[in-house]
Amino acid sequence: MYKETVRALPQIGPAPTLEEVAKVAGVSRATASRVFTANPKVSPRARRAVERAAEKLMYVPNRAARTLVTGRTDSIGLVIPEPTSLLFGDPFFPGLVRGISEVLTRRQLQLVLLMPQSTADETRLEGYLSAGHVDGVLMVSLHGNDPLPERLLRRGMPVVLGGRPSGNGPLTYVDVDNVGGARIAVEHLIATGRKHIATITGPLDMGVGIDRLQGYRDAIRQGGNHADGSYEQAGDFGQESGAVAMQALLDRHPELDAVFCASDVMAAGALEILRRNRRRVPQDVAVVGFDDSTIATSTVPALSSVRQPIEEMGREMARLLLATLDSGTSGGKRVVLATELVVRASSGRGGRE
Amino acid sequence: MYKETVRALPQIGPAPTLEEVAKVAGVSRATASRVFTANPKVSPRARRAVERAAEKLMYVPNRAARTLVTGRTDSIGLVIPEPTSLLFGDPFFPGLVRGISEVLTRRQLQLVLLMPQSTADETRLEGYLSAGHVDGVLMVSLHGNDPLPERLLRRGMPVVLGGRPSGNGPLTYVDVDNVGGARIAVEHLIATGRKHIATITGPLDMGVGIDRLQGYRDAIRQGGNHADGSYEQAGDFGQESGAVAMQALLDRHPELDAVFCASDVMAAGALEILRRNRRRVPQDVAVVGFDDSTIATSTVPALSSVRQPIEEMGREMARLLLATLDSGTSGGKRVVLATELVVRASSGRGGRE
DNA sequence: TCCGCCACAGAGAGCGCTCTCTTTAGTTAT
DNA sequence: ATAACTAAAGAGAGCGCTCTCTGTGGCGGA
Numbered sequence: 001m002y003k004e005t006v007r008a009l010p011q012i013g014p015a016p017t018l019e020e021v022a023k024v025a026g027v028s029r030a031t032a033s034r035v036f037t038a039n040p041k042v043s044p045r046a047r048r049a050v051e052r053a054a055e056k057l058m059y060v061p062n063r064a065a066r067t068l069v070t071g072r073t074d075s076i077g078l079v080i081p082e083p084t085s086l087l088f089g090d091p092f093f094p095g096l097v098r099g100i101s102e103v104l105t106r107r108q109l110q111l112v113l114l115m116p117q118s119t120a121d122e123t124r125l126e127g128y129l130s131a132g133h134v135d136g137v138l139m140v141s142l143h144g145n146d147p148l149p150e151r152l153l154r155r156g157m158p159v160v161l162g163g164r165p166s167g168n169g170p171l172t173y174v175d176v177d178n179v180g181g182a183r184i185a186v187e188h189l190i191a192t193g194r195k196h197i198a199t200i201t202g203p204l205d206m207g208v209g210i211d212r213l214q215g216y217r218d219a220i221r222q223g224g225n226h227a228d229g230s231y232e233q234a235g236d237f238g239q240e241s242g243a244v245a246m247q248a249l250l251d252r253h254p255e256l257d258a259v260f261c262a263s264d265v266m267a268a269g270a271l272e273i274l275r276r277n278r279r280r281v282p283q284d285v286a287v288v289g290f291d292d293s294t295i296a297t298s299t300v301p302a303l304s305s306v307r308q309p310i311e312e313m314g315r316e317m318a319r320l321l322l323a324t325l326d327s328g329t330s331g332g333k334r335v336v337l338a339t340e341l342v343v344r345a346s347s348g349r350g351g352r353e
Numbered sequence: 354m355y356k357e358t359v360r361a362l363p364q365i366g367p368a369p370t371l372e373e374v375a376k377v378a379g380v381s382r383a384t385a386s387r388v389f390t391a392n393p394k395v396s397p398r399a400r401r402a403v404e405r406a407a408e409k410l411m412y413v414p415n416r417a418a419r420t421l422v423t424g425r426t427d428s429i430g431l432v433i434p435e436p437t438s439l440l441f442g443d444p445f446f447p448g449l450v451r452g453i454s455e456v457l458t459r460r461q462l463q464l465v466l467l468m469p470q471s472t473a474d475e476t477r478l479e480g481y482l483s484a485g486h487v488d489g490v491l492m493v494s495l496h497g498n499d500p501l502p503e504r505l506l507r508r509g510m511p512v513v514l515g516g517r518p519s520g521n522g523p524l525t526y527v528d529v530d531n532v533g534g535a536r537i538a539v540e541h542l543i544a545t546g547r548k549h550i551a552t553i554t555g556p557l558d559m560g561v562g563i564d565r566l567q568g569y570r571d572a573i574r575q576g577g578n579h580a581d582g583s584y585e586q587a588g589d590f591g592q593e594s595g596a597v598a599m600q601a602l603l604d605r606h607p608e609l610d611a612v613f614c615a616s617d618v619m620a621a622g623a624l625e626i627l628r629r630n631r632r633r634v635p636q637d638v639a640v641v642g643f644d645d646s647t648i649a650t651s652t653v654p655a656l657s658s659v660r661q662p663i664e665e666m667g668r669e670m671a672r673l674l675l676a677t678l679d680s681g682t683s684g685g686k687r688v689v690l691a692t693e694l695v696v697r698a699s700s701g702r703g704g705r706e
Numbered sequence: 707t708c709c710g711c712c713a714c715a716g717a718g719a720g721c722g723c724t725c726t727c728t729t730t731a732g733t734t735a736t
Numbered sequence: 737a738t739a740a741c742t743a744a745a746g747a748g749a750g751c752g753c754t755c756t757c758t759g760t761g762g763c764g765g766a
Contacts, residue, residue, distance in 0.1 A: 015485055017722055028746045033724060043744060060484030064420035065722035068751045073417070075465070094446040101468040110486075111466045112428070115454040131413035132368055133463075239650060268651035275653070297592060298621035300628070300653040370752055381716045386754060394714060418752035421721045 016057040025053035036061055075110035076100075076321065077134040079125065081146075082117045092291075092310055096162065099314025100138060107322060109135075122148070130155045136321045141165050141173070141207070158324040160317050164207045170332035172324065174316045178208055181306035181339030182215025185288045186260050188304070188341055190223040192349050194258035194286055198231040200245040200270060202262040209234075212262040212290060231256070235266045242266025246273040257285055258347075264289035264296050267303055271346070286347040301345030308339050369410040378406035389414055428463035429453075429674065430487035432478065434499075435470045445644075445663055449515065452667020453491060460675060462488075475501070483508045489674045494518050494526070494560070511677040513670050517560045523685035525677065527669045531561055534659035534692030535568025538641045539613050541657070541694055543576045545702050547611035547639055551584040553598040553623060555615040562587075565615040565643060584609070588619045595619025599626040610638055611700075617642035617649050620656055624699070639700040654698030661692050 022032040027046050034042045035050040042050075053059070067073050078100060080093070097111075104111055112134055116122040129137055129152055136158040139149055145166050149159045153171065161173035189197050199216045202209030217227045233249050235241035242261060246269065249256060261267035267289035271281060279285045281301055289296060292307035316335050375385040380399050387395045388403040395403075406412070420426050431453060433446070450464075457464055465487055469475040482490055482505055489511040492502055502512045503522050514526035542550050552569045555562030570580045586602050588594035595614060599622065602609060614620035620642035624634060632638045634654055642649060645660035669688050 018724095019722075029723080030725080030747075031745055034745090037724070039725095041744060046745080058480070060480050062421070062484070062722050063486055064417045064426070065751090066724075067417035068415070068421055068722080068753085069724045071751085078466075093450075097446075097466065098468065101466065102470060105468070105470065105474060111468075113431075113450065113454065113464045113466045115451065115458070115464075117455060117458065121458060127411070127413050131415070133416055239647070265647060265651070271651075294592070294618060295648045295651045298618070298624075298648045298652050371754095372752075382753085383717075383755080384715055387715090390754070392755095396714065399715080415752050418721090419754075421723085421752080422754045424721085 015062070016059045018059070018061070021050060021053045021057055021059045024057060025049040071132070073133060073135050074108065075112050075134050076104055076318075077112045077114050077129055077137045079114045079116070079129075079137060079139040079148075081122075081140065082115065095310035096140070096314040099311035099316075100318045101314075102311075103315050103318035103322070126151060130157055136160070136325055138162065138317050138321060158321060160321045160324070162313060162317050164211070164334075166207060172320055172331070172333045174313050174320065174335045174337065175207075176308040176310075176313060176337045177339045178211035178308075179215040179218065181290065181308065181341070182212040182260065182262070183219045184215075184339075184341045185290070185304075185306050186216050186219035187223070188343065189258040189260065189286055189288060189347060190219065192286065192347065196231070196253060196256040197258040197260065198233070198249045198253060198256045200242055200249070200259060200261045200266050201232055201234045202237050202266075204234055209262060216260055235262070235269075237263045237266060239265045239269040242269025243273045244269075246270035247277075250274075250277055250279075259285060259287055261287065261289050264291045264293045264303055264305055267305070267346075268295055268299055271299055271303075281346050282348040288341075288347050292342050296342070296344065299346070301348075304344045304347035305342050306339050307342050309337050312337055368415070369412045371412070371414070374403060374406045374410055374412045377410060378402040424485070426486060426488050427461065428465050428487050429457055429671075430465045430467050430482055430490045432467045432469070432482075432490060432492040432501075434475075434493070435468065448663035449493070449667040452664035452669075453671045454667075455664075456668050456671035456675070479504060483510055489513070489678055491515065491670050491674060511674055513674045513677070515666055515670050517564070517687075519560060525673055525684070525686045527666050527673065527688045527690065528560070529661040529663075529666060529690045530692045531564035531661075532568040532571065534643065534661065534694070535565040535613065535615070536572045537568075537692075537694045538643070538657075538659050539569050539572035540576070541696065542611040542613065542639055542641060542700065543572065545639065545700065549584070549606060549609040550611040550613065551586070551602045551606060551609045553595055553602070553612060553614045553619050554585055554587045555590050555619075557587055562615060569613055588615070588622075590616045590619060592618045592622040595622025596626045597622075599623035600630075603627075603630055603632075612638060612640055614640065614642050617644045617646045617656055617658055620658070620699075621648055621652055624652055624656075634699055635701040641694075641700050645695050649695070649697065652699070654701075657697045657700035658695050659692050660695050662690050665690055 018032050019029050022029045025032060026049060031042060031046055032050045035047050063074065101111055114125060116125050126148060137152055139159060139161050141149070141161045141163040149161060149165065149171055150169050152159050159171065161171055164173055164175040165171050186197060197220065199213065201213045204210055204213065213232065220227045230252055233245040235245045242265065245266070246259065249259065250273070259270055261270055267287055270287060274281055274285055281287055287303065289303045289305040292305040296303040296305045316337065320333060320335065371385050372382050375382045378385060379402060384395060384399050385403045388400050416427065454464055467478060469478050479501060490505055492512060492514050494514045494516040498519050502514060502518065502524055505512050506524065512524065514524055517526055517528040518524050539550060550573065552566065554566045557563055557566065566585065573580045583605055586598040588598045595618065598619070599612065602612065603626070612623055614623055620640055623640060627634055627638055634640055640656065642656045642658040645658040649656040649658045669690065673686060673688065
C-alpha cells in the first residue's frame with residue numbers, strides 16, 4: 001500500500017541521471033547515452049531496455065552537462081532592440097516570434113529572448129552572444145548600420161537578420177518586399193484615377209522607411225509623373241506623426257487626391273486630419289496604409305493596406321539559421337518575401353476627377 | 354607590427370577558460386572563481402589581477418559548466434500557450450514581454466520563450482520545465498483550469514501566473530482588475546445618463562471574460578437596475594464576433610443606448626454595426642471598450658476604453674518570481690493591478706434622453 | 707618563544723554527460 | 737579449428753566550473 005502510494009506520486013527530489021537509467025536498464029552509461037543521442041550502434045534489445053527505464057524514471061537529459069561536452073547549447077538567441085516593439089505595429093512582434101518558434105520547436109531548440117533596453121545592455125550582449133551561450137542569433141535589424149551582426153559573424157556566430165541591413169556585407173537576411181508593396185499600392189492608386197498622390201514616409205534612417213518611399217517613387221515615375229519631393233512628408237510610424245504629416249501635405253498641396261502611408265497607424269492619423277478638413281475618403285482623397293494590422297479594419301472607411309507575411313518571415317529566418325548551422329557555411333543569403341495589397345473602402349474609386 | 358595586428362583582432366577560436374584567466378593573473382583557478390562569484394574572501398590585489406586578466410582575454414564564464422555544478426540555470430521560462438497571441442489584442446504580448454525582460458535583465462537572467470503549439474508540445478513542456486532547464490516559470494494563464502502550473506509547483510518549480518486561474522489553489526498570480534475596470538466603465542455610462550446598457554462579453558470559459566462580465570453586472574445592480582441576461586451577449590474577443598453580438602443585441606433591444614465591450618476589437622466590430630443601423634455614436638448609443646489598444650484611437654469616434662497596465666503586470670510577475678527564488682518560499686501570493694478608464698468620444702454625453 | 711587565530715589562497719573532487727578507445731561476442735572465411 | 741572481421745557494449749577521460757577542505761603566512765597574546 002505504502003509503496004504504491006509513493007510510486008504514484010510524481011518523481012520528486014533530485015532528477016534521475018543517465019547513470020541511474022543505465023543501471024535500471026542493465027547496460028552501461030555509454031550505451032544509454034547512445035540511445036539518447038540517436039546513435040545507430042545500439043541493439044534493439046538494449047535500446048528498448050533503456051527507453052523503458054527512462055520512461056519509468058521520467059528521465060530528461062541534463063542539458064548543461066550535454067552542452068559542456070558537446071559545445072552545442074541547442075538554443076537560439078532572438079535579439080529585439082528596444083524601439084522595435086514601440087515602432088512596429090501590432091501583429092509584428094507576436095507574428096514574428098510565432099513563426100520562429102514554430103520552426104525551432106520542431107527541432108527541439110529553445111528560443112532565448114534578448115531585449116537590450118540600454119546601451120549597457122547592448123554592450124553586454126556581444127559578450128554574451130559570442131561566449132557560446134547560444135548556437136545562433138536571429139536579429140530584427142532596426143538601424144541598418146548596427147555593427148553587432150557583422151562582429152558576431154566574424155567571431156563565427158551564425159546570424160540571420162530580419163529586415164534588410166543598410167550595409168552591403170555578407171549578412172544573411174530575410175526581408176519583405178517593401179519596395180514592391182509600396183509600388184503596387186501606388187500603382188493601384190494611379191490605376192483608379194488618382195492624379196496627385198502624396199506619401200507619408202517612415203523614418204528615413206531605417207530600411208523599411210527608405211524602401212517604401214522608393215516603391216512610391218518608382219510607381220510615380222513609371223506612371224509618367226516625375227516624383228516631386230514636396231509630395232513626400234516623413235513620419236515616425238506613429239499616429240500623431242501621421243496626422244501632422246497629413247496636415248502639412250494638405251497645406252502644401254490642397255489638390256492632392258490620394259496619399260500612401262508607410263504604416264496603418266500613420267494612415268489612421270491621416271484619416272483623422274482628412275475628416276477634420278472635410279475631405280471625404282475615398283471620394284476626395286484615397287488612402288492606402290501598410291502592414292494590414294488590426295486597425296486597418298477598424299477605421300472608417302476601412303483601410304486598404306499592404307500585407308506583409310510576418311509569420312513567414314519568422315519561419316524563414318529560423319530556417320535559414322538552421323541551414324547555416326547544419327551546413328557550417330555562412331554565405332550571405334537573401335530572401336525577400338512577397339507583399340500583397342488588400343483593397344478596402346479607403347481607396348475605392350473616387351468622385352473628384 | 355604583426356603582433357599588434359593580431360592583438361587588435363577580436364579573440365577568435367576557443368573561448369578562454371577560467372584556468373587561463375587564473376594563469377595570466379598568477380593565481381589559482383579557485384581564487385579566480387571567487388572573483389566571478391562575488392565571494393568576499395579575495396584580497397584586493399588578487400581581485401584586480403583577475404579582473405585585468407579577464408578583460409584582456411575577454412573572458413566570459415561558461416554558463417553550462419556553472420549550471421552543472423550549481424544547479425542553477427539563471428534562466429526563466431515564459432510559457433505562452435498558442436491561442437494567446439491570437440486572442441489578445443495588440444499591445445499585450447510585446448508589453449508583457451517587455452516588462453518581464455526589464456526586470457530579468459537587471460538580474461542577468463535569461464528569458465526562454467516557450468510557445469507550445471500543439472498538444473504534443475504541451476506534454477513535452479512539463480518534462481522540459483521540471484527537468485531543471487529553468488529556475489522558474491512564468492505562465493500566461495489562458496484556460497484557468499490548466500493543470501500544468503500546479504503540477505510544476507508540486508515538483509518544486511516556482512511558478513507565477515499572469516491572469517487569475519480559475520481554481521483556488523496555492524498559485525501565485527498577477528492579474529489586472531478586470532472586475533473593477535468593467536465596473537468603472539459601466540458606472541461611467543450610468544453617470545452620463547445611459548439607461549439601457551448592454552454588454553458584449555469575452556469567452557466565458559476564461560477568467561478575463563468572466564471577470565469583465567462580473568464588473569458589468571456589479572455596476573448595473575449597484576445602479577438600481579437588476580441585471581438582465583438578455584442584455585449580455587458573448588463574443589470571442591474578435592472583431593467579427595463583436596459585430597455579430599452587436600446585431601443580436603440591437604435586434605433584441607432596439608432601445609439600448611450604451612454597450613460595454615470586453616475588448617476594443619469587439620468594440621470596433623460593434624461600431625461598424627451601429628453605423629450600419631444608423632445609430633449615432635455617442636448620441637444614440639455610447640460605446641466603451643477594454644484594453645485601450647492602438648485601435649481605440651483609430652476608430653470613429655475614438656473609443657473610450659479601460660486601460661490595463663500590461664507592462665507593469667510583466668514586471669510584477671518577474672518580481673514575484675524572483676522573490677520566490679530568493680526566499681525559497683512559494684506561498685500563493687496574489688497581486689491585482691488597478692485599471693483605469695480612458696474617456697474618449699465614443700462615450701460622450703448622449704442626446705437621446 | 708611558542709601557540710592559536712585569522713585572512714586568504716590552493717588542491718582536488720565531482721557535477722552529468724559525450725565520445726574515443728578498447729574489449730567482447732558473434733559470424734564468416736579459410 | 738583457427739584466423740579475420742564486424743557489430744555492439746564497456747571503460748574512462750574530460751568538458752569548465754564551484755565549493756569544500758586543507759594549507760600557509762602573518763600577527764597578537766600568553
